Amino acid sequence: MTTRAHSSPVHADLPVAIIGAGPAGLSMARALKRLGTPYVQFERHSDVGGIWDLDNPGTPMYRSAHFISSRDKSGFFDHPMPREFADYPSHDQILRYTRSFADEFGLREAIRFNTAVASVEQCEDGAWTVQTATGATRARAVVCCSGVTWDPRMPELPGEFDGQVMHSVGYVDPSLFRGRRVLIVGLGNSGADIACDAAANADAAFISTRRGYHFIPKHMFGKPSDHTDEWAPLWAGRLVYGIVRRVMIGDVTRWGLPRPDHRLFESHPLLNTQLLHHLQHGDIKAKPGVARLDGGEVVFTDGSRERVDLVVCATGYDTSIPYVPADYFRWKGGRPQMYLNAFSRERRGLFGLGYLEVNSSAYTLFDRISHVIAQHLDDQVQRPGRAGEFERLIRDDRPDLSGGIKFVGSDRHAAYIEVRAYKKYLRSLSRRMGWAPLTPGMFDGVRTAPGRKGSLHVRG
Template structure:
């Protein structure tokens, strides 16, 4: 460990060069704020780089929001991309974004962070290898999909158990008797893969979910929703639930549990292929698990399956291991507007927003808010102090009238419209510009 930390003065450290980190870097650069940017992998892109060690990406992964509504403001996704780009296309988009705004050249790749600690009115950061630096502010953009949440598996079970984080492609399933646990987007994708390659494919859901098709009347679901009339949430829930049942049929008709909540009250599951696999008998639906012994899994309805591979698509804990002592909240960091530490001035987390729409616009909006706040620290101390008071004392209702599920996944969940509306209200209160300060470069600056 270095004996004397390098003092970076008023600079901000951005940790992670995935979508949230890149949005943050653009926002800081646009306001002329000094920053360093570190990334533990060898390139930018975060979880979308399937070749990065520890990435939870798998070959069948695609965006669950459409390209139309998923790009960063000022840098839309190309129109020749499919409605739902795959992970390689998303990675290419992120790297084009980084190149277009000259963000990649600022990133120190292969630099992990082992600790972030409070140090007077700033932060002492220890990098991999022991180097220490002192920063005035730190923005944690290392993502929410790195710490798997694993179910308890009885010791008597002799089959192989993996988290979905370890799943990559069909070759891991060939000839296996596969049980997928979970009802989210990854669980559905992996179950469909198992239908193609495994000897037997089973999916276990202990509760019911609403499944949203990727297209409604020929257009992406989120585009269809954005074009429609904006109704009170309870009416939207009732209408959309009715439409889903008409389009898909009730989930219980295919052997899935009946949803125990209204539509929109859990993270959206966009999948058009699982229902086909169930209808064709290629995936066998089972309820929750009662017991596991040998290679036999017994379900709560008394049925059994003989399996040799269990893939738990049971989500992630939203942890920030290198700064654990600084972020409160057991399952999800407790942050003002999902980005500002209430307790520690100059500490932020972007990329931990769980919401019911595409994430990149929210990452960008929050990054602009953070950059504006840090610019006030430099230029307008009174406005800076005023906003810090808001961060400490305000607890806005960001539910948008939706009663979100009380599961760990939804501990920090917010409604996209409510988050956007309140963020803009804050921008107005503080007289901040809501958009980034520099236009996109000319197309010639973007590599082909």
């Protein structure tokens, strides 16, 4: 196992390797560029944008997808989304915004497009080898930014079926549902979106879920619901949302959905009252878990049956970093266990950005984490004593980032963080380490495109 002692070489003459040019990878690139840290970025697709590009092979995106957090809470730091965007931007708006970010900060020049990373390996001298089809690149550190929604998780559905079974990763357009009887398995936010498409387009639509979820309206008091996070502590948020849910939504078991077995925020709530609209109008029918498939029918755990010819499993994704040896991270429940969800405790110079489950917008968190990673990499060269102090924290610090929430006891929820607790800890950590805080204007020296902050400069 590679030592973390700050006296080991940092190979300052080598670039940092960033893998992936989606939102997380672009955030990391901007943070390194601001500090003048040399880096090279690998992207297997032909353009930036990650999952938001429908042309990116393997993306889970579909045409009706919208951001689950609101426009004003979701942008990169000091680069707000344009005011003309919808309250909850569409996938196309997010893609244009992400590409404008890359253009405005001049991030394309360091990206090697159409270059998939096959493997990374740490050498005996502590440096890294990044292997692609075009050759090997030596790097002083590796930041994995390749995302968590590329490895679809399929449930076991016993029995024989005459129809089609697919994972939602293959779903793009509601035309798939026309003339068919469709079952959606799974009730995350993507499953709820796809179920609404099925309700509006299929001959008959059903949604199967084993667990109940709390529904939250997308707007409260005339504003997007996540604006409440700006002022409400956990107890107050639960009180406000609880009152609003009772008044505006009521008891969801009336429409066949299970009653939640957890308190609000202990799992991700559903921001999709459109699904309730379709349930209320009979456009879709809620069913319990699937017991088995039986020819042209699906049998459910309550013994009921429905004739179905298409089953879409919106059952999530397994976290995978296939180009990194498994023992370079400590894995638990199918997820890498990293300090602050970003720093490998096993290998010096190995980082991950975007491998976290969070109850609010991820983009601003990407910037906060990439800022910390970039400053630590700078410290390794300029202030090795401070770098060594932080490496001891990477090894030994075990902060509670739950914000007092007792998350549901599943593998997925074991990686959950509460966004305000996370931000608070990062702020206290920055003060302790003497790092410069994120401040408006600090990236102006990196900005290359003309025009106001947040304006769109999109390449044709």
